[in-house]
Amino acid sequence: MERPFIFINSAMSADGKISTKERKQVKISGKIDFNRMDQLRAGSDAIMVGIGTVLADDPSLTVKSPELQDNRIKAGLDTNPVRIIVDSTARTPCDADIFKKGEGKRIIIVSESAPVERVAELQEQADIIVSGKEKVDLPEAMRELKKRGINRLMVEGGATLNWGMLSNGLIDEIYTFVGNLIIGGKSSPTFVDGDGFPEKELLKLELMDAEKIEDGILLKWKVPGK
Numbered sequence: 001m002e003r004p005f006i007f008i009n010s011a012m013s014a015d016g017k018i019s020t021k022e023r024k025q026v027k028i029s030g031k032i033d034f035n036r037m038d039q040l041r042a043g044s045d046a047i048m049v050g051i052g053t054v055l056a057d058d059p060s061l062t063v064k065s066p067e068l069q070d071n072r073i074k075a076g077l078d079t080n081p082v083r084i085i086v087d088s089t090a091r092t093p094c095d096a097d098i099f100k101k102g103e104g105k106r107i108i109i110v111s112e113s114a115p116v117e118r119v120a121e122l123q124e125q126a127d128i129i130v131s132g133k134e135k136v137d138l139p140e141a142m143r144e145l146k147k148r149g150i151n152r153l154m155v156e157g158g159a160t161l162n163w164g165m166l167s168n169g170l171i172d173e174i175y176t177f178v179g180n181l182i183i184g185g186k187s188s189p190t191f192v193d194g195d196g197f198p199e200k201e202l203l204k205l206e207l208m209d210a211e212k213i214e215d216g217i218l219l220k221w222k223v224p225g226k
């Protein structure tokens with residue numbers, strides 16, 4: 001394949017929201033689901049998020065379990081997978097937790113429209129991939145990641161990046177934990193935002209598995225290839 005195997009892992013409320021209307025992070029997953037997410041991180045070559053998630057949540061995207069970190073080191077890998085931000089206009093703050101916490105490589109994917117000075121600043125802390133004119137050309141960027149040795153890529157949202165990846169046919173599998181709460185609000189981000197598919201082109205999924213975890217349910221979906 002020209003691009004990595006790519007999956008999305010996400011947690012949503014029972015009404016399909018992934019954060020509040022103020023874009024504030026909500027603890028949807030319990031301990032078991034966070035541990036499962038940590039295992040997925042540890043087993044991936046890279047973890048990717050959109051700049052909206054960095055600005056809202058400031059995630060570190062590190063592997064948390066010392067045992068999983070040790071296993072990676074024993075396998076000759078960095079403690080953490082490569083951490084990637086899709087950031088068309090290079091808005092990533094230089095003091096983001098992704099830079100401050102944990103060892104390992106970082107990649108920022110920007111577009112040609114990103115201000116040169118900002119790109120230069122970020123270049124001191126991360127590798128830069130330039131792709132697309134106004135916004136990142138996701139298919140091209142994914143091919144570039146594959147060339148850089150990334151074979152298994154975990155996408156951790158948010159809503160806009162999920163749409164960009166799904167609408168470009170770049171996702172192989174989706175894992176959604178549906179938690180026992182309602183967030184509500186028509187402007188709260190949902191699992192997939194963006195423009196939405198035209199009525200005749202809705203994306204059909206194949207259910208691979210459904211598992212009750214604590215007070216929620218983990219759904220595993222396969223996105224059939226064209």
Ligand SMILES: NC(=O)c1ccc[n+]([C@@H]2O[C@H](COP(=O)([O-])OP(=O)(O)OC[C@H]3O[C@@H](n4cnc5c(N)ncnc54)[C@H](O)[C@@H]3O)[C@@H](O)[C@H]2O)c1
Nearest residue numbers: 010011018019023050051052053136157158159160161164
């Ligand atoms: N519950 C969860 O599992 C979970 C996970 C991650 C994020 N979140 C939530 O999601 C929200 C952030 O989502 P969001 O939609 O605002 O931002 P996002 O993280 O999806 O980032 C969107 C940004 O990605 C960039 N981008 C560049 N090229 C793109 C392209 N071709 N297609 C799509 N995006 C492109 C754009 O700059 C865009 O603004 C936050 O509130 C966060 O808490 C929840």
Ligand SMILES: Nc1nc(=O)c(N)c(NC[C@H](O)[C@H](O)[C@H](O)COP(=O)(O)O)[nH]1
Nearest residue numbers: 011026027028029037057059060061062
């Ligand atoms: N799986 C999951 N369950 C949740 O209940 C929740 N709120 C998130 N949200 C994802 C979001 O991107 C978080 O910001 C990162 O999970 C934080 O990652 P760090 O701990 O900083 O490494 N993800």
